[in-house]
Amino acid sequence: MSDMGFASDAIEHTNKLAQKTHNAELSSALALHHLRLKRKKLALCVFFLLSIVGLIADILIGSHGLTFTQVIHGIFFPSSSDIASRTIIWDIRMPMSLMAPFVGGALAIAGAQMQTTLNNPLADPYTFGVSAAAGFGASLVITNIIAVPFIPQQYQVAAMAFVMCLLTTFMIAGISSIKRISIEGVMLFGVAIMFAYEGLLTMMQYIATETQLQTLVFWHLGSLDRGSWDKITILAILLPIVLAIMMKDSWKLSSLKVGIERAESMGINVKRLRIKTLLLVSLITSLSVAFVGAIGFVGLVAPHIARMVLGEDQRFFLPASFLLGAVLLELASIASKSIMPGIILPLTVMMSMVGIPFFIFLIIKKGGKF
Numbered sequence: 228m229s230d231m232g233f234a235s236d237a238i239e240h241t242n243k244l245a246q247k248t249h250n251a252e253l254s255s256a257l258a259l260h261h262l263r264l265k266r267k268k269l270a271l272c273v274f275f276l277l278s279i280v281g282l283i284a285d286i287l288i289g290s291h292g293l294t295f296t297q298v299i300h301g302i303f304f305p306s307s308s309d310i311a312s313r314t315i316i317w318d319i320r321m322p323m324s325l326m327a328p329f330v331g332g333a334l335a336i337a338g339a340q341m342q343t344t345l346n347n348p349l350a351d352p353y354t355f356g357v358s359a360a361a362g363f364g365a366s367l368v369i370t371n372i373i374a375v376p377f378i379p380q381q382y383q384v385a386a387m388a389f390v391m392c393l394l395t396t397f398m399i400a401g402i403s404s405i406k407r408i409s410i411e412g413v414m415l416f417g418v419a420i421m422f423a424y425e426g427l428l429t430m431m432q433y434i435a436t437e438t439q440l441q442t443l444v445f446w447h448l449g450s451l452d453r454g455s456w457d458k459i460t461i462l463a464i465l466l467p468i469v470l471a472i473m474m475k476d477s478w479k480l481s482s483l484k485v486g487i488e489r490a491e492s493m494g495i496n497v498k499r500l501r502i503k504t505l506l507l508v509s510l511i512t513s514l515s516v517a518f519v520g521a522i523g524f525v526g527l528v529a530p531h532i533a534r535m536v537l538g539e540d541q542r543f544f545l546p547a548s549f550l551l552g553a554v555l556l557e558l559a560s561i562a563s564k565s566i567m568p569g570i571i572l573p574l575t576v577m578m579s580m581v582g583i584p585f586f587i588f589l590i591i592k593k594g595g596k597f
Contacts, residue, residue, distance in 0.1 A: 267543045270536055274550035278328055281557030285324040288564050291315050326454035327560045328553035329462040330519050331529070333511040335552020336470065336545055338526020339533070340508050341396075343480050343541075344501045345403045346487075347413055349586070351526030352512045355417030357395055358523065359424035361516035362447060364391030366431040369446070370439050389513035395420060396509045400501060448573035449520035451560055458518045465514065469507050470549065476500060477541035484539050522559075522574050524582020525552050531585070555581070 287298050293312060301308040301316040308316075338351035352358045364387040367373040375383045399420070403413045432443050446453075473480070479500055482490040487497050515522070533547035559577035566572060 267537050267540075271543065271546055271550065274547055274554065278550050278553040278557065281554050281561070282324055282328060285327060285557050285560050286316070286320050288561055289315070289320055290564075290569050322454040322456055322459060323451040324454075324557075324560065325459050326451045326462075326519055327556040329459065329466060330451075330515045330522065331525050331552040331554070331556025332549035333462065333466055333469075333515045333552070334522065334525040335529035335533075335548045335555075336473065337508045337512045337515075338552075339530035339545060339548040340473065340480070340504050341526070342530055343483055344504050344508075345400065345413065346483070347403070348531070349414050349527065350417070351524070351530075352392075352508070352516075353521070353523035353525075353582075354421065354527060354586070355399055355414075356419075356421030356424055357392055357399075357509070357512055358516050358521045359421050359428065360395035361388040361392040361513045362521045363424045363427050363431070364388040364513075365446070365517055366428055366443055367391075369442055370431055370435050372431075385514055385517035388517040389510060392513040392516070393506070393509040395424075396505045396512075397502075400505055446520040447575075449522040449575040449578075450571065450573060451519055452571065453519055462514065462518070466511065469511055470545065472507060473504070473545055474542065476504070477545065480504070480541045481539060519574070522556070522578055524578045524585070525555055528582055528585050529555055 286302065287295060293301075293315060297308070297312050298316060298320075301312045302321075305313050305317060334352060337357075341350040341352065341355065341357075342348055352361075365384045368375065368384045368387045373387060375386045378386050399413065399417055402408060402416050408416075428443070428447065432440055432447075435443055479490070479495050482493055482495055483497070483500075490497050529552035530544070530548045532551050533544055537543045537547050555578070556574070559574050559581075563572040563574055563577050
């Protein structure tokens with residue numbers, strides 16, 4: 228065999244070895260990818276089961292002394308239950324308990340999308356003053372200062388909450404788009420807005436009548452007592468639509484994490500995507516605040532837990548945030564009824580016990596740099 232033939236065989240053998248190595252590496256990478264997908268899907272299933280368990284536990288707890296058997300029987304066989312048990316379960320406990328996963332999930336995905344579109348890990352409807360803005364809008368209707376034309380009376384609070392929420396959200400988005408303003412500056416701007424609206428809400432309480440004041444204070448503290456089947460129906464129809472729209476844009480939203488310039492180079496209209504997403508955020512935030520009042524830190528804590536478990540892929544990050552938000556508010560509801568039996572503590576107080584330490588933890592973990 229000539230030297231030329233020997234060299235040719237050696238090159239061919241080397242190429243085959245390289246191809247086998249490449250195929251092995253590719254196969255290993257694909258296997259690892261599928262394993263990660265399975266783990267993420269398993270995590271979503273676990274979060275879903277936790278939300279179901281939390282919902283049932285929330286329904287079981289109440290000031291009326293119903294046993295576990297009575298509650299389960301009343302839920303699944305209401306026609307054969309006594310009138311008192313059926314009324315307590317279906318007219319009092321069920322509406323309150325079902326509001327928790329819907330509102331918690333709504334606030335969680337609102338916080339998740341604010342963090343994504345504003346590129347700020349501390350963004351959420353409460354810490355950036357969006358909830359306070361919705362609250363101020365609602366207080367204008369409650370105190371009869373403003374009446375929204377062409378809208379039925381029972382929906383005017385939600386409508387005005389949405390208008391103020393939308394204006395504030397786009398104000399924050401406008402500030403965040405100014406390149407010379409850092410993430411810390413946007414965060415401080417949001418905090419300033421929150422304090423401004425809190426001051427306006429205090430003024431509204433000062434000028435309100437006694438009846439209006441009770442409504443404002445009760446509403447400002449956040450409570451699921453105002454849950455009703457009509458509100459649950461609205462959220463049950465609206466939230467899946469909003470989540471589906473966000474999931475449709477999941478790859479675009481995921482691309483924002485690599486930078487606006489990179490996202491635009493991929494053909495994504497970042498400005499349109501941001502406006503569209505913040506519009507949806509304003510809608511679900513305003514409805515949540517109008518229905519149950521201002522509840523803080525759900526939109527901060529739930530997305531960060533989802534991010535730590537599943538990463539930034541919006542296909543898993545968004546549903547995980549929703550489910551974890553549901554679980555958090557269910558636990559807050561359970562705690563609000565269990566700490567002082569016979570008294571339902573405000574949800575804002577319950578969530579602050581979790582949210583504020585978590586907020587401080589994030590600041591320490593990041594070293595004050597975001």
